[in-house]
Amino acid sequence: MQNTYDVIFHAPKFNADGSLAKAGTMTVFFNGVLVQDHSEIWGATAHAAKAKYSAHEPKLPIGLQDHGDALCFRNVWLRPLAD
Secondary structure (H helix, E strand, O other): OOOOEEEEEEOOEEOOOOOEEEOOEEEEEEOOEEEEEEEEOOOEEEOOEEEEOOOOOOOOOOOOOOOOOOOOOOOOOOOOOOO
16 A cells, blocks of 8 residues: 655754744645645644754754654655745
């Protein structure tokens, strides 16, 4: 079975002191169906902990997780969007 995701991600913005100025957001289409519409991201996640933000560079590497399941990723494209 093959599924597709289209994700539009807007990175969070931070103030000069490192505090959060604007939360990041995501819009997600799963197999062409809108499932998340400009949803606010609460920050980085960790096991059994509340998500939280910490100041970081505007562009960082992405990470894809599989939790040890038998799956693969292919045809992953990144395209920068204008502000």
